[in-house]
Each structure stands twice: as structure tokens, then as C-alpha cells.
Amino acid sequence: MLLKLLKKEWALCLHPTSWIMLGLCTLILIPNYPYGVSFFYMTLAIFFLSMNARENHDVTFSMTLPVAKRDLVTGRFLLCMLLELLSLLAAGLMILLHRVLVPVPNAAGMDANLALLGEGLILYGVFHLLFFPAHYRDVSRIGVPFLTASAAVFLLIVLEIVLCHALPLFRDVLDTPDPQYRGAKLIFVLLSAFFYALATWLALRLSQRHFQKLDIR
Amino acid sequence: MSAILEVKDLVKRYPGFTLDQVSFSLEEGKITGFIGRNGAGKTTTLHSLLSFLAPDGGQIRFWGQDMRAHEQAIKQRIGFVSAGMNFYNKKKLRRITAVTRSFYEGWDEALYRRYLSLFALDEDKTPEKLSNGMKIKYMLALALSHGAELLILDEPTSGLDPVSREELLEIFLNLADEGKTILFSTHITSDLDKVADNILYLAGGKLKADCSLKEFTSSYRLVEYQKESLPAGTESLLIGERRSREGFTALIRTEDAGRFPLPARPCNLEEIMVHMEKEA
Numbered sequence: 001m002l003l004k005l006l007k008k009e010w011a012l013c014l015h016p017t018s019w020i021m022l023g024l025c026t027l028i029l030i031p032n033y034p035y036g037v038s039f040f041y042m043t044l045a046i047f048f049l050s051m052n053a054r055e056n057h058d059v060t061f062s063m064t065l066p067v068a069k070r071d072l073v074t075g076r077f078l079l080c081m082l083l084e085l086l087s088l089l090a091a092g093l094m095i096l097l098h099r100v101l102v103p104v105p106n107a108a109g110m111d112a113n114l115a116l117l118g119e120g121l122i123l124y125g126v127f128h129l130l131f132f133p134a135h136y137r138d139v140s141r142i143g144v145p146f147l148t149a150s151a152a153v154f155l156l157i158v159l160e161i162v163l164c165h166a167l168p169l170f171r172d173v174l175d176t177p178d179p180q181y182r183g184a185k186l187i188f189v190l191l192s193a194f195f196y197a198l199a200t201w202l203a204l205r206l207s208q209r210h211f212q213k214l215d216i217r
Numbered sequence: 218m219s220a221i222l223e224v225k226d227l228v229k230r231y232p233g234f235t236l237d238q239v240s241f242s243l244e245e246g247k248i249t250g251f252i253g254r255n256g257a258g259k260t261t262t263l264h265s266l267l268s269f270l271a272p273d274g275g276q277i278r279f280w281g282q283d284m285r286a287h288e289q290a291i292k293q294r295i296g297f298v299s300a301g302m303n304f305y306n307k308k309k310l311r312r313i314t315a316v317t318r319s320f321y322e323g324w325d326e327a328l329y330r331r332y333l334s335l336f337a338l339d340e341d342k343t344p345e346k347l348s349n350g351m352k353i354k355y356m357l358a359l360a361l362s363h364g365a366e367l368l369i370l371d372e373p374t375s376g377l378d379p380v381s382r383e384e385l386l387e388i389f390l391n392l393a394d395e396g397k398t399i400l401f402s403t404h405i406t407s408d409l410d411k412v413a414d415n416i417l418y419l420a421g422g423k424l425k426a427d428c429s430l431k432e433f434t435s436s437y438r439l440v441e442y443q444k445e446s447l448p449a450g451t452e453s454l455l456i457g458e459r460r461s462r463e464g465f466t467a468l469i470r471t472e473d474a475g476r477f478p479l480p481a482r483p484c485n486l487e488e489i490m491v492h493m494e495k496e497a
Contacts, residue, residue, distance in 0.1 A: 001289070008316045012305055060269075061304040061313075064360075065320045066292035069268050216269040 005067065005075030006082070012061075014079065015052040021045035022087055028094035028116075031102050034109040036157040038094075039120040042087040043127045043153060046080050047146045050135060059139055059216055070208040073136060077128075077204050084124050088117055095178070105177060109161040114185040115174040118192035119160055123153050125192075125199030133206035138214065220281075221245050221367050221398045222266070227275035229261050236261050237422045238275070243367070243400055243415075248393050250409035250430070251402035252486065253419035254494055259402040260299075262419065263371050267297055279367070293322060296360030300353055300372035306345035310338065310355060323364030332358035335384070349376035357385070361392075368392070370401035374408050386412050406486035410434075416486070420497055430486070437468045437489050438481035448478050457492030468492040 024041040027033060053059070053076070062072050098112035110116050127149045134145035163170040173181045174188055220242040229236040236258045243249055253259050264270045266277055268288060277284045279291045305313055318324045333340065336354035344352055353376055360368060368389075374382045382405070389399055389412050400417075403409060409416070409430065416433045418426035426433055437456070443464040454477055455467035468489060474481045 004319050007319065011312060011316050012308060056306065056308075057302070057304040060302055063267060063269050064292075064297045064302075065317065066289055066295075067320065068288040071289075213271050215271060217264070 001067065001071065002074060002078060005071060006078045008062070008065075009075050009079035012056070013049055013053045013058055013076075015045070015048040017048045018045040018083060021048075022083070022090055025087060025090040025094050028091060028098055028112050029101060031104060032107045034157055034161055035106065035112055035116055036109060036119050036123060036160055038091060039087065039123045040150065040153055040157070042084055043124070043131070043146075043150065045083055046127075046131070047142065049079070049083075050076075050142045050146075054140060054142060063216060070212055073132075073204065073208045073211050077132070077200065077207075080128075081200065084120075088120055091117060091120060099178065103177075106175075109157070109164050110170075110175050111177055113174075113176065113178045114182065115188050118174075118185070118189040121189070121192035121196040123156055125196040126152050126156060128203035129199045132203045133210055136207035136211040136214065139211070139216075221279065222400070223276070223278045223281075224262075224266070225276040225278075227262065227265055227277065228273045229258075229265055229270055230273050231261075234258070234261075235422050236265070239419070239422075239424045240275075241417055241424060241427045243398050245398055246393055246396045247414040248389055248399045248401070248412050249415040249417060250406075250413035250486075251400060251417045251419070252404075252406060252409065252490055253402075254490075255404075257419045258422045259419055260301075260371055261422075263299075263369055263400075263402060266369060267292075267295070293363075294366045296363065296365030296368045298353065298356040298360050298368070298370045298373050300349070300375045302356065303352070304344065307343055309341055309343055311340040313344075314340065314359065317359050321363035325362055325364060329358060329362035332361055336381075350378065350381065353377060354381070361388070366397060368397060368399045368401070370399065372403055373401055374403055374405050382408060406490060410485050418490070418493075420494065425493070434484065434486065434489065436471055437484055437492075438471055438474045438477075439466060439484035439488050439492075440469055440477060440479050440481045441466050442479050446479070451477060457495035457497075459492060459495055466492070468496075 021041040021044055025038050027038040028035050059072065063069065095112045095114070095116060105111055110119055130149035130152050131145045134148065135142060164175040165171060173184050222243040224242065225240050227236060227239040234256070239262055251259050251263070261270065265272045266284070268284060280294070282291060284291055314329070336358055338351065338355055338358060344355070347355065353373060357373060374385060377385065386408055393399060413430045416426060416428060416430050417424060418433070441461065441463060454469045454473045456469065458465055458467040468484065469477050469481055
């Protein structure tokens with residue numbers, strides 16, 4: 001059933017700009033750029049996806065399908081997670097290319113390295129927690145939940161830049177070119193993945209609870 | 218007869234409107250017409266049945282199963298069409314159907330093709346290129362093609378031309394003969410005069426009638442009169458007096474017809490409804 005829902009989301013809700021946003025992972029190739037911003041664009045893709053779904057009355061249609069109401073939320077989460085996974089894979093590819101094409105440290109925050117993927121996971125986890133539960137209180141409201149979640153994402157990007165200059169763990173270990181401190185960076189990515197999973201699970205549960213109570217008219 | 222759907226004390230509160238303890242049940246193979254004026258709560262009731270709305274109270278059981286606990290399995294057996302629905306305007310019908318088809322275990326492709334042909338639907342068109350009537354036909358084609366045992370239809374004949382309406386009513390009668398159950402709300406009460414077995418009449422959020430169409434229409438008679446020719450003491454028998462070109466019309470209860478000195482004739486659903494609403 002979840003696979004069918006994912007296919008439905010892909011076929012009927014996915015907005016074409018998602019591919020442009022995915023392509024913006026190439027920002028990682030720009031020297032001296034806050035690379036965390038490249039993950040923000042994928043959250044923007046989720047915003048467009050949600051807007052596309054709203055304008056096409058996706059919820060009304062989906063409610064007629066033989067699917068439990070709460071599972072419609074799961075379907076949307078699955079598509080968003082798939083997009084995020086694609087963005088992380090693309091970012092990974094850009095990080096490898098960056099080493100070859102732009103082999104200089106980044107003065108504007110985290111280097112293009114393994115730890116950057118961890119940052120992406122944290123940003124996505126926080127975005128899920130702030131965007132989806134607010135959006136599923138009233139699926140017609142997308143702007144305010146997105147603004148709130150985006151503000152948090154940008155604050156975290158600024159915090160990451162500050163930490164890369166101020167905190168030794170970031171400055172001397174995580175914000176270094178690969179393959180230096182690969183073990184520490186891998187642990188950071190794993191912890192970030194754990195946070196992502198936990199935040200997403202919590203966001204899903206809250207969103208389902210809100211959506212179950214929502215009147216769809 | 219087994220109950221396909223049992224609704225008990227359904228309550229939904231909005232500021233300024235309450236769907237007030239609505240209870241009814243549907244029998245297998247019957248067509249039930251759901252009537253009431255705009256804002257009476259028909260769509261609220263139908264949407265509550267399908268979990269679009271979260272009711273504030275009451276029980277909804279399909280085939281003896283609680284809707285919330287068995288939503289997925291129950292919806293496999295239901296087809297729902299609403300005239301107000303409008304979705305994926307830029308997607309081709311072919312694509313929407315492909316998605317819909319994948320969700321239903323009992324999808325009958327040959328039947329779907331037959332309805333496409335009957336309704337003259339082109340799958341390469343997008344919903345934005347369809348008239349409202351054609352959109353309803355497309356939704357009906359989807360709803361009728363997955364072997365639904367119960368069809369819940371919210372104004373399915375609105376926007377359809379008279380020929381299409383007649384075709385659709387014929388389909389409903391055939392489906393009922395096959396044992397399918399149909400609940401449909403409409404303002405075109407003449408459609409119900411032709412096909413409905415039972416009537417649910419909702420007014421101001423309360424269920425005013427739940428009976429067979431025959432029982433409902435035979436409960437009242439229509440009288441036409443001039444005010445001055447109305448014998449004294451008979452005014453209290455009149456229900457929902459309305460102006461007409463020739464004078465006035467009103468309902469009287471069938472059991473009062475013998476006591477009423479003027480001729481009274483049988484009436485149809487629309488005549489009953491408009492006079493009862495006037496009385497309310």
C-alpha cells in the first residue's frame with residue numbers, strides 16, 4: 001500500500017521544479033559558499049510539492065481511494081524522504097567532484113566533505129518537525145509552516161558557519177577536507193541519521209494525529 | 218435484509234450549524250435518495266461517512282465494521298462521487314486512472330472501457346478540458362469500475378443533460394438489480410421519483426424522514442385552493458402554504474384528506490419538500 005501511495009504522489013503531486021532544486025546541489029561546486037544552503041532548496045521543493053497538491057485538490061481525491069486517512073500523510077512523507085535521499089546522493093557526488101575540481105577549503109562554513117551530508121540530515125529532520133505537523137493541522141496552510149521551518153533551517157546554517165569558526169570539534173575535525181578525520185565525520189553522519197530518523201518519525205506521528213482530526217471540505 | 222451501512226447518532230458541530238444525532242441504515246440492493254435544501258447537512262453527513270470530516274459523536278459502521286478501524290478495507294467496497302470535486306486539472310485522465318486502478322483489488326478494466334465509451338470520455342483529455350457534467354461522468358466511471366458494493370453519490374446528476382441523467386438512472390437501476398446499494402443526494406428530486414426505494418430527508422441538521430419513497434409520498438396530499446374558498450376550521454390541516462399562479466397550495470396529511478372539503482391529489486417528492494421547508 002505504501003508503495004502505491006508513493007507512486008500516486010510521484011505521478012500526481014510531484015512538481016517539476018523538484019528537479020531544478022535537486023540540480024542546485026551543484027552549488028557545492030562553488031568555492032567559498034555556505035553549502036548547507038543547497039539542502040534548503042530541497043525543502044523549497046517540498047514547499048512546491050505541497051502547494052501543487054493543494055492546488056490540485058489532492059487530499060480530496062486521495063480520500064476517495066481505499067486508504068486510511070493517516071496513510072495519506074505517510075505517502076507524502078515517503079515522497080519527501082525519497083527526494084531528500086536523492087539530494088543527499090547528488091550532494092555526495094558533488095562532494096567527490098569538489099575534491100577534484102575545487103580542492104580548496106571553504107571559508108564560508110563547512111567544507112564539501114562527508115560531514116556536510118550529516119548537516120543535510122539534521123536540516124531535513126528539523127524541517128520535518130516544524131513544517132509537516134503545522135501543515136497537517138490545515139492542509140490549505142503552507143506558507144506560514146514553511147516560513148517557520150525555513151527560518152529554523154537558515155538559523156541552523158548560520159550556527160554551523162559560526163561553529164566552523166569557533167568550536168574546535170567543528171573547526172579542527174568536521175570542517176576539514178576529506179579524507180581527514182573520516183571516522184569522526186562518519187560518526188557525525190550516523191548520529192545525524194539517527195536524529196533525522198527520530199525527528200521524521202515524530203513529525204509523522206504528529207502530522208497523522210493532526211490530519212486525522214482535520215475536516216476536509 | 219442486512220444493513221450495509223448503519224449510522225447512529227451522528228453529530229458534527231460547526232459554528233451556526235449542528236448535524237444533530239442523525240441515525241439511519243441502508244439495506245442491500247436498495248437505492249436511497251438523500252434530500253434536503255442547501256445547508257441541511259447532506260454533504261456533511263456523506264463526508265462524515267467517508268472520514269473527510271471528523272464527527273463529534275456517533276457511530277458509523279459499514280458491513281458491521283467500524284469505519285475508523287477498518288477504513289482501508291471498507292473503502293475498497295465503496296465508490297464515492299461528488300459533483301463538487303475538481304482535481305489534477307493538468308493531468309491526463311489516463312494518468313489519473315492508472316493511479317486509481319492500482320489501489321483497487323477488484324478493478325474491472327473491461328467495465329471501465331465500457332463506461333468510457335458509454336460516457337464518450339477521451340482518456341487523453343485533462344479534467345480542465347471537461348465540462349462539469351463530463352467530470353462527473355469520469356468520476357462515475359472510476360467509481361463503477363472497481364466492483365463497489367456501495368455507491369455514495371453527492372449530487373451525481375447535477376450538471377448532466379437530461380439524456381445522460383436518464384442513462385445514469387438506468388445504470389443505477391441495473392446496479393441495484395445486481396445487489397449494489399446506492400445512496401445519493403440530489404436536488405433533482407424527479408430523479409429520485411424514478412429510481413429511489415427509500416428516502417432520507419434532512420432539514421436543519423435533523424433527519425426528518427427515513428422511510429420508503431412510497432410511504433413518504435403517500436403520507437401527504439396536495440391541495441390547491443383560493444383563500445376565500447377555504448372552509449373555516451380547515452387551516453390547521455394545511456402544511457407549508459405556498460402561493461401559486463392560481464392561488465395557494467399546501468400539503469395535508471393523507472389521513473386528513475377525508476376531512477378536508479376540497480379535492481386533494483397525490484404529490485411528488487419536490488412538492489412535499491418545498492411545502493415542508495416552508496412549514497419549517
